[in-house]
Amino acid sequence: MAENTTSGESLLFLTDEQLRKGIEAMFFAYRGFTADPDRILDGMDYGRAHHRAVHFINRSPGATVGHLLTILGVTKQSLNRVLRSLFNDGLVEARVGKTDKRERRLHLTEKGAALERALSDAQRARMRAAYRAAGPQAVQGFRTVLEAMMDQDQRKQYQGLKDKHP
Amino acid sequence: MAENTTSGESLLFLTDEQLRKGIEAMFFAYRGFTADPDRILDGMDYGRAHHRAVHFINRSPGATVGHLLTILGVTKQSLNRVLRSLFNDGLVEARVGKTDKRERRLHLTEKGAALERALSDAQRARMRAAYRAAGPQAVQGFRTVLEAMMDQDQRKQYQGLKDKHP
DNA sequence: CTTGGAATGTCAACATAGCTGACGTAAATT
DNA sequence: AATTTACGTCAGCTATGTTGACATTCCAAG
Numbered sequence: 001m002a003e004n005t006t007s008g009e010s011l012l013f014l015t016d017e018q019l020r021k022g023i024e025a026m027f028f029a030y031r032g033f034t035a036d037p038d039r040i041l042d043g044m045d046y047g048r049a050h051h052r053a054v055h056f057i058n059r060s061p062g063a064t065v066g067h068l069l070t071i072l073g074v075t076k077q078s079l080n081r082v083l084r085s086l087f088n089d090g091l092v093e094a095r096v097g098k099t100d101k102r103e104r105r106l107h108l109t110e111k112g113a114a115l116e117r118a119l120s121d122a123q124r125a126r127m128r129a130a131y132r133a134a135g136p137q138a139v140q141g142f143r144t145v146l147e148a149m150m151d152q153d154q155r156k157q158y159q160g161l162k163d164k165h166p
Numbered sequence: 167m168a169e170n171t172t173s174g175e176s177l178l179f180l181t182d183e184q185l186r187k188g189i190e191a192m193f194f195a196y197r198g199f200t201a202d203p204d205r206i207l208d209g210m211d212y213g214r215a216h217h218r219a220v221h222f223i224n225r226s227p228g229a230t231v232g233h234l235l236t237i238l239g240v241t242k243q244s245l246n247r248v249l250r251s252l253f254n255d256g257l258v259e260a261r262v263g264k265t266d267k268r269e270r271r272l273h274l275t276e277k278g279a280a281l282e283r284a285l286s287d288a289q290r291a292r293m294r295a296a297y298r299a300a301g302p303q304a305v306q307g308f309r310t311v312l313e314a315m316m317d318q319d320q321r322k323q324y325q326g327l328k329d330k331h332p
Numbered sequence: 333c334t335t336g337g338a339a340t341g342t343c344a345a346c347a348t349a350g351c352t353g354a355c356g357t358a359a360a361t362t
Numbered sequence: 363a364a365t366t367t368a369c370g371t372c373a374g375c376t377a378t379g380t381t382g383a384c385a386t387t388c389c390a391a392g
Contacts, residue, residue, distance in 0.1 A: 009302070010302065014294055014298060019290045019293045019294055019297065020225075021327075022308070023221075023289055025309055025312040025313060026195075026199050027218075028320040028321070028323065028324045029312035029313070029316050031316070031320055032320060033189075033192050033315055035317060047347095047348060049348080049349060055189075059186075064369095065369065065370095066367090066368065073197065074349085075350075076369075077350090077352085077370090077371080077372095078349065078350055078351075080370065081350095084370090084371095097368095100359075101360085102358065102360070102367070102368045102369065104369070120186070120189070124186070124189070126315060127188050127189060130311050131185065131188070134310045135310075136176065136178075137307060138306070138307030139184075139188070139307065139311060140179075140304070141300065141303060141304030141306060141307020142188070142307050142310075142311035143187070143188065144300040144304040144307075144308075145300045145305060146191040146194075146195035146308070147195070148295070148297075149198045149293070150194045151197070154197055158190060158191065213376090215378060215379090230339080230340095231340065231341090232339060240378085240379070241379075241381085242340075243379090244378065244380075246340085246342075250342095263339095266339080266389070267387075268338075268340065268387060268388050268389075270339085270340075270341095
């Protein structure tokens with residue numbers, strides 16, 4: 001074995017050059033990742049922020065505004081602008097909380113669900129193609145590295161994302 | 167084998183739920199990915215756009231403005247605003263092209279290189295930690311999936327990024 | 333040699349999506 | 363009754379993107 005090893009394992013994947021390539025891969029891949037939904041949203045009065053809101057409302061129906069705020073990591077003023085337009089256009093509706101009437105539980109309307117479907121179909125199609133081309137083994141690694149790249153809090157939110165929420 | 171298979175290979179990794187988790191992983195991971203440089207830039211008069219410019223100028227010293235434009239995928243007006251401030255602050259300098267005098271070949275100054283180092287050190291540190299935690303096998307998969315997720319053009323740019331350019 | 337087009341800069345105007353700060357209201361909690 | 367929480371909103375600012383129009387310089391081809 002001519003390679004530089006530590007405890008039997010090559011560390012060549014930790015060179016600055018390799019890390020740099022990883023950084024650039026993230027940059028270019030993220031562009032691809034958002035390209036298709038962006039194309040759909042372009043022309044409508046919506047943008048990436050609306051996409052994210054609709055995505056997570058669909059993902060956690062009945063989520064409160066506060067919950068959405070922590071997931072998206074933006075200010076309430078910023079989110080509110082987005083939600084307002086989604087309300088006005090009838091894509092999202094808010095139901096007053098049962099136990100706590102201050103809360104507004106968010107739900108997609110049929111129209112909102114349709115947009116969400118269009119957006120996520122496009123995004124999933126790309127993801128599916130990439131997954132299929134790369135194979136299950138690679139996908140496993142992909143997910144592992146991404147998870148390791150998150151902040152603590154983000155990782156928790158990510159992992160706890162199946163629960164319909166608090 | 168109790169799993170659903172096609173040509174001997176489980177396709178469970180292509181379910182909508184798996185794809186959705188992949189999408190969300192990209193979302194949260196990208197936040198982590200940019201968090202550290204953003205923290206450094208915050209307070210200076212610079213933002214993510216400056217980071218990207220400095221990164222790619224460092225990566226391909228002598229690159230022309232046009233080259234940078236195609237890599238970054240923004241308009242010249244947008245890039246110009248960024249470059250102007252980098253010039254004014256003495257982080258980047260432009261040398262007139264030897265053969266084609268219309269071109270401006272971009273280079274980092276010592277000061278610019280210092281900022282680039284600070285930013286990329288931070289970003290690489292996170293990447294390194296993630297890589298180390300995930301292991302070489304996972305990193306391989308990570309890169310494979312990301313590459314498959316890019317657009318054609320982006321992939322070419324990504325792959326050809328070692329060349330010091332035309 | 334002239335001319336067309338390429339590489340670049342720049343002015344102006346605008347949109348999106350983030351931010352801070354301040355204030356208001358209703359409902360829950362103490 | 364007083365305080366805190368959840369949410370909304372007004373106002374203003376910043377960063378980064380966009381179009382469109384126009385000028386300069388210079389290479390390259392007719």
